[in-house]
Amino acid sequence: MRRSWVILWVALVSPGLGAEPPVVKSAAPAPDLDALFERVDGWIGADGAYSVTLAPKRTLWLFSDTWVGKVRDGRRTDATIVNNTVGVQEGSDGRVTYTIAKGSDGKPAALIVPADKRGWFWLRAGAADRGRLSLFLEQVEKTDDKDVFGFRSVGLWLGTVADADKPPESWRVEQVKMPNAVFSKGRTLAWGAAVLRVGDDLYVYGIDERRGKGPLDRQMVVARVPAASVGKFADWRYYRDGAWVEDFRNPTPLAGDLASEYSVTPLGKRYLAVYTERGLSPRIMGRTADHPWGPWSAPAVVYECPEMSRDKKVFCYAAKAHPGLSSGRDVVVSYVVNSYDFWQVAREAKLYWPRFVRVTLAASE
Numbered sequence: 201m202r203r204s205w206v207i208l209w210v211a212l213v214s215p216g217l218g219a220e221p222p223v224v225k226s227a228a229p230a231p232d233l234d235a236l237f238e239r240v241d242g243w244i245g246a247d248g249a250y251s252v253t254l255a256p257k258r259t260l261w262l263f264s265d266t267w268v269g270k271v272r273d274g275r276r277t278d279a280t281i282v283n284n285t286v287g288v289q290e291g292s293d294g295r296v297t298y299t300i301a302k303g304s305d306g307k308p309a310a311l312i313v314p315a316d317k318r319g320w321f322w323l324r325a326g327a328a329d330r331g332r333l334s335l336f337l338e339q340v341e342k343t344d345d346k347d348v349f350g351f352r353s354v355g356l357w358l359g360t361v362a363d364a365d366k367p368p369e370s371w372r373v374e375q376v377k378m379p380n381a382v383f384s385k386g387r388t389l390a391w392g393a394a395v396l397r398v399g400d401d402l403y404v405y406g407i408d409e410r411r412g413k414g415p416l417d418r419q420m421v422v423a424r425v426p427a428a429s430v431g432k433f434a435d436w437r438y439y440r441d442g443a444w445v446e447d448f449r450n451p452t453p454l455a456g457d458l459a460s461e462y463s464v465t466p467l468g469k470r471y472l473a474v475y476t477e478r479g480l481s482p483r484i485m486g487r488t489a490d491h492p493w494g495p496w497s498a499p500a501v502v503y504e505c506p507e508m509s510r511d512k513k514v515f516c517y518a519a520k521a522h523p524g525l526s527s528g529r530d531v532v533v534s535y536v537v538n539s540y541d542f543w544q545v546a547r548e549a550k551l552y553w554p555r556f557v558r559v560t561l562a563a564s565e
Contacts (some may be wrong), residue, residue: 236289245553247517252333260364263286266283267279356383424436478514532558
């Protein structure tokens with residue numbers, strides 16, 4: 201009898217004993233989707249690539265660092281980089297129309313800049329509710345490091361657009377610094393890595409990254425808030441030890457080896473998390489759960505990006521699924537290929553676009 205109670209307790213508390221891991225029936229590149237995003241003038245590549253459904257046939261795309269210029273003979277020329285842009289797609293097979301802001305000097309600029317003028321914003325996940333758009337904005341600044349990772353996160357803001365149906369160039373983005381995040385030498389606790397709507401609630405996923413002597417491990421954490429109250433931080437509740445609590449400081453770690461950006465989307469009666477293993481890897485991973493808070497299954501490889509085996513200077517990251525392009529168990533996943541050599545991205549315009557994969561998962565119910 202005692203052994204039965206032990207088994208039941210382990211099943212309830214262990215994040216690795218939830219649903220079965222996803223089983224992949226097929227996975228293949230989707231060049232037809234790649235082509236919907238590619239341009240040779242203006243917007244010529246970006247990373248991030250979060251998608252937000254604004255209407256049944258209208259999708260908003262959120263990008264972080266973006267190249268603006270020209271592609272000629274396979275190279276980026278007359279180009280600059282801005283820290284964020286957005287695009288709008290009409291239908292699942294429509295080409296994306298991009299919005300690139302201009303600064304006071306008339307040159308390309310980020311669409312959203314920090315209200316306190318410190319550093320810049322990278323766009324994380326977003327959610328739309330009755331015409332209002334909520335955006336999670338990661339505030340970043342440079343460090344003294346000279347490589348492509350010479351930056352650090354210093355803050356998290358909630359951006360609110362009152363009328364997201366208007367063209368993005370006319371948006372007025374209200375910014376509020378989020379009080380429920382931690383950015384310290386030993387820890388990063390940030391929200392907006394993924395957002396899932398279930399009924400009237402938003403499940404806002406984050407990462408809890410504690411730095412010490414061991415290898416870096418980003419853990420999934422989750423909060424819940426009514427969709428109509430995202431900006432009321434007193435209404436947020438955080439999942440800890442099987443309950444939803446008011447204190448944000450110690451949420452329960454739900455799954456490890458995650459990236460700083462990922463997705464959680466419906467999959468039949470379950471939920472699917474998609475991410476790049478440990479943030480930089482050829483392996484795109486998936487986990488399933490019966491509830492938005494888990495327990496999450498063991499990870500399974502959803503797709504292995506081929507680029508890193510062909511060229512040791514490049515790396516893959518930013519994997520996530522897109523419900524607006526997916527159907528049932530046919531899941532569309534994007535990722536980005538970048539280079540440790542900044543100038544390689546300029547020389548090789550095939551790099552630094554959202555790259556899409558169609559994945560068919562086996563039914564498990």
